[in-house]
Amino acid sequence: MIKIVTDSTADIPGTVLAKENISVVPLQVFFGDECYRDWIEITPPQFYKKLVTSEYHPRTSQPSPDDFKKIYQKIAGPGDEIVSIHLSQQLSGTIHSANAARETLPDLKINIYDSELVSMGTGIMVVEAARAAKRGADREEIEEVIEHYRRNTKIYFFVDTLKYMYKSGRIGRAKALFGSMLNIKPLLTFEQGLVTPLEQVRGQSRALKRMLELINEDFQHRKSLKMALVNAADEEGAIRLKSVLEAELDIGETFISAVGPVIGTHAGPGVLGVILSPAY
Amino acid sequence: MKGKLIESLQGKQLKNLFIWGANSLFEREEYINNLNVFPVPDGDTGTNMKLTLVAALEALKELPQDQVSATVVVKIIKESTLKGARGNSGVILSQLFRGFALGVGDTDVLTPADFSRGLVAGVTAAYRAVMRPVEGTILTVAREVSRAATKSADSECGYLDYFKTICTAARIALEDTPRLLPVLREAGVVDAGGMGLLCLYKGYYDYMERVWNNLGDSIPEDIMVPIISSPPVHARVVELPQETVGGYCTELLIKGAGLSPETLKQELQLFGDSLMVVGEGDLVKIHIHTEQPGAVLTACQGRGTLHDIKIDNMQDQHRHRVDGIEVSEGGSAGEEVAIGTLAVSSGAGLDEIFSSIGATAVIPGGQSMNTSANDFLQAIKKIPSRKIIILPNNKNILLAAQQAVTLMPDRELRVIPTKSIPEGLSVLAQVNLQEKSLEKIIKQAERILSTVKSGQVTEAVRDASINGLDITTGDWLGMADEDRLVIASNKKQALVDLVEKMVDSGDEIISIYYGQQVTAQEADQVKKSLSGRHPELQVELYFGGQPLYPYLVGVE
Numbered sequence: 001m002i003k004i005v006t007d008s009t010a011d012i013p014g015t016v017l018a019k020e021n022i023s024v025v026p027l028q029v030f031f032g033d034e035c036y037r038d039w040i041e042i043t044p045p046q047f048y049k050k051l052v053t054s055e056y057h058p059r060t061s062q063p064s065p066d067d068f069k070k071i072y073q074k075i076a077g078p079g080d081e082i083v084s085i086h087l088s089q090q091l092s093g094t095i096h097s098a099n100a101a102r103e104t105l106p107d108l109k110i111n112i113y114d115s116e117l118v119s120m121g122t123g124i125m126v127v128e129a130a131r132a133a134k135r136g137a138d139r140e141e142i143e144e145v146i147e148h149y150r151r152n153t154k155i156y157f158f159v160d161t162l163k164y165m166y167k168s169g170r171i172g173r174a175k176a177l178f179g180s181m182l183n184i185k186p187l188l189t190f191e192q193g194l195v196t197p198l199e200q201v202r203g204q205s206r207a208l209k210r211m212l213e214l215i216n217e218d219f220q221h222r223k224s225l226k227m228a229l230v231n232a233a234d235e236e237g238a239i240r241l242k243s244v245l246e247a248e249l250d251i252g253e254t255f256i257s258a259v260g261p262v263i264g265t266h267a268g269p270g271v272l273g274v275i276l277s278p279a280y
Numbered sequence: 281m282k283g284k285l286i287e288s289l290q291g292k293q294l295k296n297l298f299i300w301g302a303n304s305l306f307e308r309e310e311y312i313n314n315l316n317v318f319p320v321p322d323g324d325t326g327t328n329m330k331l332t333l334v335a336a337l338e339a340l341k342e343l344p345q346d347q348v349s350a351t352v353v354v355k356i357i358k359e360s361t362l363k364g365a366r367g368n369s370g371v372i373l374s375q376l377f378r379g380f381a382l383g384v385g386d387t388d389v390l391t392p393a394d395f396s397r398g399l400v401a402g403v404t405a406a407y408r409a410v411m412r413p414v415e416g417t418i419l420t421v422a423r424e425v426s427r428a429a430t431k432s433a434d435s436e437c438g439y440l441d442y443f444k445t446i447c448t449a450a451r452i453a454l455e456d457t458p459r460l461l462p463v464l465r466e467a468g469v470v471d472a473g474g475m476g477l478l479c480l481y482k483g484y485y486d487y488m489e490r491v492w493n494n495l496g497d498s499i500p501e502d503i504m505v506p507i508i509s510s511p512p513v514h515a516r517v518v519e520l521p522q523e524t525v526g527g528y529c530t531e532l533l534i535k536g537a538g539l540s541p542e543t544l545k546q547e548l549q550l551f552g553d554s555l556m557v558v559g560e561g562d563l564v565k566i567h568i569h570t571e572q573p574g575a576v577l578t579a580c581q582g583r584g585t586l587h588d589i590k591i592d593n594m595q596d597q598h599r600h601r602v603d604g605i606e607v608s609e610g611g612s613a614g615e616e617v618a619i620g621t622l623a624v625s626s627g628a629g630l631d632e633i634f635s636s637i638g639a640t641a642v643i644p645g646g647q648s649m650n651t652s653a654n655d656f657l658q659a660i661k662k663i664p665s666r667k668i669i670i671l672p673n674n675k676n677i678l679l680a681a682q683q684a685v686t687l688m689p690d691r692e693l694r695v696i697p698t699k700s701i702p703e704g705l706s707v708l709a710q711v712n713l714q715e716k717s718l719e720k721i722i723k724q725a726e727r728i729l730s731t732v733k734s735g736q737v738t739e740a741v742r743d744a745s746i747n748g749l750d751i752t753t754g755d756w757l758g759m760a761d762e763d764r765l766v767i768a769s770n771k772k773q774a775l776v777d778l779v780e781k782m783v784d785s786g787d788e789i790i791s792i793y794y795g796q797q798v799t800a801q802e803a804d805q806v807k808k809s810l811s812g813r814h815p816e817l818q819v820e821l822y823f824g825g826q827p828l829y830p831y832l833v834g835v836e
Contacts, residue, residue: 181636182709
């Protein structure tokens with residue numbers, strides 16, 4: 001049987017993880033010397049509260065090879081194969097730790113994949129891979145599922161300020177954007193695993209409006225979409241956005257989740273994202 | 281010998297004819313400026329035409345005194361006025377000269393028939409240069425003159441009568457401008473640009489009369505006096521944003537006794553950023569982005585033994601990635617990726633905002649001082665990008681910007697027709713300059729432009745009547761896009777009333793840029809009052825520092 005592993009930055013809600021039998025290796029967030037395991041020891045609401053009150057700016061760190069090794073050893077029974085899917089290696093060295101762990105476990109069949117995405121972009125891919133595994137798909141078919149979502153998933157998001165991305169260096173091609181004056185909200189996406197600017201819009205509500213326009217242009221004729229709505233700590237906002245988008249697009253399934261502490265460290269407290277892909 | 285019939289002009293005479301024409305216009309500069317439709321300090325037609333001609337006079341000064349062909353003189357006037365063109369009337373004037381040069385072709389002397397061909401070709405060129413030609417302007421006057429001149433050139437009466445015919449035709453056409461253009465009629469003036477043209481032709485006539493009266497065909501010294509140099513305009517080129525990815529990503533382990541992460545952190549943070557010190561006691565891991573990996577290692581060595589040292593040049597990693605993208609998208613290696621932007625701005629605050637939102641260069645210009653085509657050319661030369669977006673930010677500077685583009689075919693230049701500073705700021709703030717195709721940026725800009733309304737507040741400089749409203753000198757006027765006009769007794773009220781007229785449902789942001797004459801305190805009160813009146817909108821206040829206009833406002 002194929003077992004699915006991901007890391008905490010996929011931001012998959014706990015209920016979905018349990019239902020789809022997905023194992024998660026957590027990254028870590030540090031406030032000063034206090035260390036928290038992403039999603040486990042610090043929830044998104046706790047994190048965003050701390051983000052604005054703590055005297056420290058948080059830092060993040062990837063899981064150690066040993067963290068991976070423990071999970072891989074725990075879940076793999078005789079004859080099992082592991083598919084381990086992770087956030088873009090342009091943003092984190094997590095995948096290197098997974099590779100290092102695999103080197104120490106020559107007896108296990110471990111396949112490691114770079115999603116080239118983050119948050120629920122990786123999340124949708126992982127959930128669909130887990131569902132394929134459940135219905136008995138072999139590794140090749142699961143690889144096709146992964147490739148489908150890697151190719152077709154689009155992440156649209158904007159942040160309150162680029163400050164957090166600058167601080168952490170995770171700014172990708174967006175780094176030439178100027179967001180300091182005139183209340184400019186950058187609309188961003190991911191391309192080839194890097195944060196890439198789409199447009200810049202003045203004002204929060206206009207940014208949201210423009211994001212919806214762009215989404216409509218890209219997806220209005222696509223059928224039965226997988227959608228994920230992620231934001232910092234505003235589930236009500238996500239639910240409102242869900243009803244708007246479900247009215248405009250042919251949505252097959254919607255996930256609502258928070259942007260977890262590790263991704264939140266780099267995106268900041270005002271992040272809002274819409275993730276879409278046609279189903280495999 | 282009085283009454284000499286002049287049937288052709290040599291180069292030297294043509295040069296003198298032009299100087300007399302230019303001086304005739306210079307003498308009436310203020311008069312032409314006052315033929316302004318709106319009683320506000322904006323681009324002055326007389327001054328713009330004068331400065332356009334000054335460019336030619338300076339170039340003609342370089343000409344050797346001895347024999348030159350008419351073609352050479354015509355060519356110098358053409359080239360220098362194309363570059364020196366300032367304001368819409370200056371650009372149209374330069375196009376009249378450009379067409380003139382095409383029309384007369386290569387010739388040593390000019391007959392009235394040659395001259396007429398030049399005038400006709402000039403009209404064709406000028407009409408083409410304007411996107412939507414309007415009758416009742418300098419264009420109408422130029423066209424009527426060219427028609428009369430063509431007829432007159434056939435009768436062999438010499439240049440004196442020829443220019444008399446031209447002046448008469450110009451005056452009749454000019455007097456007809458208020459009938460053709462309602463804004464002139466209402467303001468009770470004739471077209472200023474047309475008046476400038478009449479002044480030029482009157483100077484030509486005066487010169488011919490002087491020759492006719494045998495006063496000599498040279499130029500007396502005193503007539504050269506009014507020639508002044510055009511004011512220098514300096515582009516301020518903004519430092520291009522530096523690559524922030526640089527230095528070395530350095531990682532290592534230190535083994536030693538009683539290692540303190542806090543102490544290490546304090547010590548190492550001086551060497552770079554993204555510092556992480558993890559662990560405690562006898563094993564600590566260090567991660568830092570630094571320009572001096574050697575110094576980091578040395579500092580760490582004092583604490584214990586070093587292990588697992590890893591140093592990566594981040595510039596290499598980055599470059600590699602950028603190259604990959606270029607190749608994958610079909611760009612050739614070494615091609616300039618960055619798109620430069622050039623914005624016309626007036627005021628320290630506005631300059632700074634333009635720079636902060638991505639302007640590569642800012643050149644001064646605006647209501648009180650229209651930027652010339654040459655100012656654009658000089659600024660463009662300083663920008664190290666092949667592709668450049670130009671934001672003229674004033675409707676009377678747009679044509680000069682477009683003219684500059686045609687004079688520089690070796691670069692990819694595009695003018696976004698921003699008619700005001702608030703429009704320019706909104707466009708620059710929101711276009712994606714990472715986009716590689718200029719056409720895509722133009723498309724974005726067009727969409728953004730359709731979402732911005734802009735207005736301005738200034739003091740009336742004379743009595744006038746516009747849209748049936750009586751304006752007295754000293755009144756405060758608020759004007760937005762087409763015909764939204766308010767009059768108030770103070771500048772704050774003018775702004776508040778103007779914004780009231782500008783805001784429609786669906787608008788979200790009001791941006792106020794306050795000028796030199798306004799204190800921060802006054803501006804803040806205005807902001808409060810606008811926020812109170814428009815609670816559903818976000819009111820943003822910025823120091824613009826522009827002269828003459830206490831408030832510029834954008835609503836989007």
